[in-house]
Amino acid sequence: MSSTLEIFIAFIALAASGVLLAATKVRGSAVLLHHGTHGRLYRNRSLNRWAAEAVGIVALAIGFDEYRRIHGLHHGYNTFAQPEGDEEAAGLLADGLRPGRSLQDLKRNLLITLISPAWHARQAWARLKANFFAGPPLRRLAAWGFWGGIGTWAAMGGWMTGFFGAVALLLTAGSLGSYLELTSRHIWNVTPDSQGRERQLELSHWRLPTPSVPYRWTPGSTLRFIGSVAVKALWRIAVTPVDLTHHAAHHLAWDAGPQQDRPPAWTDAAQAYSDRLRADPSLHKHVYRSLSEPLNASFEALAKAPPLKPGAAPASTPR
Amino acid sequence: MNPNPLRTRETLAKFHKRTQRFWTWLTGLTHRDEAPRPPWTVNQHMATFLSVATAAIGLAAWSAQTLYQAAGAALF
Numbered sequence: 001m002s003s004t005l006e007i008f009i010a011f012i013a014l015a016a017s018g019v020l021l022a023a024t025k026v027r028g029s030a031v032l033l034h035h036g037t038h039g040r041l042y043r044n045r046s047l048n049r050w051a052a053e054a055v056g057i058v059a060l061a062i063g064f065d066e067y068r069r070i071h072g073l074h075h076g077y078n079t080f081a082q083p084e085g086d087e088e089a090a091g092l093l094a095d096g097l098r099p100g101r102s103l104q105d106l107k108r109n110l111l112i113t114l115i116s117p118a119w120h121a122r123q124a125w126a127r128l129k130a131n132f133f134a135g136p137p138l139r140r141l142a143a144w145g146f147w148g149g150i151g152t153w154a155a156m157g158g159w160m161t162g163f164f165g166a167v168a169l170l171l172t173a174g175s176l177g178s179y180l181e182l183t184s185r186h187i188w189n190v191t192p193d194s195q196g197r198e199r200q201l202e203l204s205h206w207r208l209p210t211p212s213v214p215y216r217w218t219p220g221s222t223l224r225f226i227g228s229v230a231v232k233a234l235w236r237i238a239v240t241p242v243d244l245t246h247h248a249a250h251h252l253a254w255d256a257g258p259q260q261d262r263p264p265a266w267t268d269a270a271q272a273y274s275d276r277l278r279a280d281p282s283l284h285k286h287v288y289r290s291l292s293e294p295l296n297a298s299f300e301a302l303a304k305a306p307p308l309k310p311g312a313a314p315a316s317t318p319r
Numbered sequence: 320m321n322p323n324p325l326r327t328r329e330t331l332a333k334f335h336k337r338t339q340r341f342w343t344w345l346t347g348l349t350h351r352d353e354a355p356r357p358p359w360t361v362n363q364h365m366a367t368f369l370s371v372a373t374a375a376i377g378l379a380a381w382s383a384q385t386l387y388q389a390a391g392a393a394l395f
Contacts, residue, residue, distance in 0.1 A: 013382035020375030165383020
């Protein structure tokens with residue numbers, strides 16, 4: 001029988017693994033698979049594709065072809081994230097994040113979506129179907145081989161409960177991380193008469209939250225600082241793991257031509273942008289301090305936009 | 320208006336030098352005297368992804384199994 005200490009440690013480990021599995025999904029699909037579909041992992045096209053597919057299988061993300069199709073549409077719209085063709089925006093629209101709703105409604109909608117068992121079930125089924133029942137036969141075989149192999153190994157060691165628990169957590173925490181990543185990555189400017197990429201770039205220059213450093217160090221302010229660092233570190237791991245802090249730059253680089261896509265879109269944020277911020281102090285207005293600011297900024301833009309015409313949004317594809 | 324993040328980063332630069340990599344990772348900003356970090360290679364990104372995925376799946380499997388067994392023992 002497990003001791004109380006072991007159960008306590010298991011709870012902590014479960015929470016930690018949830019954060020790491022969210023990071024696995026976000027890093028896998030929004031970073032590596034994403035750059036793979038742009039042909040930016042490896043110069044060899046086969047290696048590039050199979051590395052991206054392998055990452056997608058481990059993260060239980062959608063397949064390379066589907067991602068490339070959706071993401072191509074997403075990049076292809078001059079006015080950012082048009083619901084008529086951009087399925088990345090359509091997914092949010094289908095979940096109720098529609099223009100013209102009040103800010104409070106949108107926030108409530110996001111919360112209800114994230115805790116809804118039906119939403120999680122739909123996301124999980126879509127991800128399982130994309131890996132095991134759809135896509136090219138060789139990819140399906142690889143997915144069955146990888147997860148089937150781990151499952152068989154787990155069954156032989158009497159670890160089937162642990163295996164299914166890990167897969168369930170990968171599906172749940174991964175969907176949460178990806179959704180928050182998607183919602184805060186762009187300022188969703190979904191109206192057809194939006195002002196284009198420059199506006200998008202202006203609005204989403206930077207989205208790493210900065211910890212609240214107190215002016216005076218007292219026991220209370222020190223505790224608040226530690227809490228702020230802990231929460232923001234969790235967000236940094238699970239929602240903004242690598243380079244998408246400068247996602248808007250990636251969009252503009254891609255517009256300039258695929259060959260211009262590297263290295264700026266691949267660099268982690270820290271190398272170059274301190275100098276850029278120092279050169280233009282006004283940019284700090286775009287730096288988020290609170291975790292809710294990127295979401296608020298998206299929702300404020302959405303709330304000000306006129307409502308969509310009925311039937312404007314296409315069917316969505318979970319990511 | 321938000322506080323200037325560069326000023327915040329310079330404040331964090333006063334902490335011990337061994338913590339500076341962490342602050343740079345967290346804020347996405349180097350401090351004034353810190354050299355820019357070289358970008359990771361694709362292979363480094365891939366290796367990190369696989370390491371995190373392996374650790375996460377292993378940890379999740381162990382904790383789920385332990386909690387399930389504890390729940391079973393408590394109920395039956």
